[in-house]
Amino acid sequence: MTNPVVHLFHLGVDERNRDTFYQAGVHNFTTSYKDEVGTLAMYASFIKGRPLEYKVFEVYTDEEAYQIHRNSSQYKTYVEQVGQHLIKRESYETEALFLEEKLASGIWLGAEHHFLKFAQIEAEEGSQEVFESSVLTNMQASMKEEQGVLAMYALKDIKNPKIYYFYEVYATASAYESHRLTQHFQTYLSETQDLMKEKILLDLENSIAISKGQFSDSYIDNRILSR
Numbered sequence: 001m002t003n004p005v006v007h008l009f010h011l012g013v014d015e016r017n018r019d020t021f022y023q024a025g026v027h028n029f030t031t032s033y034k035d036e037v038g039t040l041a042m043y044a045s046f047i048k049g050r051p052l053e054y055k056v057f058e059v060y061t062d063e064e065a066y067q068i069h070r071n072s073s074q075y076k077t078y079v080e081q082v083g084q085h086l087i088k089r090e091s092y093e094t095e096a097l098f099l100e101e102k103l104a105s106g107i108w109l110g111a112e113h114h115f116l117k118f119a120q121i122e123a124e125e126g127s128q129e130v131f132e133s134s135v136l137t138n139m140q141a142s143m144k145e146e147q148g149v150l151a152m153y154a155l156k157d158i159k160n161p162k163i164y165y166f167y168e169v170y171a172t173a174s175a176y177e178s179h180r181l182t183q184h185f186q187t188y189l190s191e192t193q194d195l196m197k198e199k200i201l202l203d204l205e206n207s208i209a210i211s212k213g214q215f216s217d218s219y220i221d222n223r224i225l226s227r
Contacts, residue, residue: 004040004219005066006096006155008165009056012088018052024081025208030107031074033210038065041101041151041211043167045116045204053088055118055204057153057167059099059215094155094165098136100143100218101151101211103169108209114150115173116204119166127195128162132224134195135164138188143218146182148175151211156221162197 013021025044032039038061047053060066069075108114123131135154142149151169170176179185 002222003062004096004099005060005063006094006099006153007056007058007060007066008092008094008155008167009054010088010090010092011054011056011086013052013054013082013085014087015052017082017085020085021082022207024078026109028074028078029208029210032069032072033107033212035074036065036069036072038062039069039210039212040214042209043116043206044208045118045206048203048205051205054207055167055202059096059153092155092165093158095158095221096153096219097132097156097164097221097224098139098152098154098218099215100139100153101169101213101215102143103150103211103213105213106211108206111205111207113206113209115170115176116206117166117168117170117176118202118204119164119168120198120200121164121166121196122160122198123162123164124195124197125162131164131192131195134188134191136220136224138184140218141184142179142182145184146175146179148172149179151215 029042032042040061041059043057045055047055060069139152139154143152148171150171153167155165157163157165170179
């Protein structure tokens with residue numbers, strides 16, 4: 001697969017409209033899963049301790065697939081029902097660096113599914129190439145060697161290429177703790193600790209998630225591979 005399209009949003013909704021937000025999201029995600037070949041993964045996850053704020057992450061095969069989704073009836077219904085009730089909407093213009101899943105094709109509704117982590121990292125000026133290489137090595141080893149690591153996605157901010165976003169799916173909290181103790185993760189920490197200008201790490205809880213399970217073979221940005 002070449003150049004999948006990825007989108008990342010930070011959304012906020014008030015308490016009165018949270019159920020409408022959820023139900024419209026379920027309809028949008030599940031219909032897209034069933035009807036859209038090019039919609040590969042969609043996640044809406046609320047921030048732990050901040051249940052009215054969500055990270056929404058989406059993966060499409062290409063721009064055409066994304067436009068098909070944007071023109072779909074379920075997406076238009078979602079916008080009509082939810083758009084006016086959002087109290088926060090931040091959109092991040094991103095490109096994919098690394099995408100890999102062990103997830104089977106499926107739909108997951110509710111916080112009992114998976115253990116989710118989100119990170120936003122700003123690298124020091126001039127350190128991006130070394131940082132990306134270390135990230136890639138760690139993620140490849142994690143997906144290959146750790147049964148409890150179900151998906152890892154790494155994105156790069158297009159407008160500010162020093163900023164990276166990571167969305168990670170673990171089977172359980174203990175799988176995440178085991179991941180932190182691995183040699184490859186410890187190596188990543190030692191290699192990058194002086195390369196990070198800022199790091200934001202969030203615990204997420206699943207609200208709605210879908211995946212076609214089509215990233216069993218990892219996607220890696222060709223610019224990294226060509227170095």
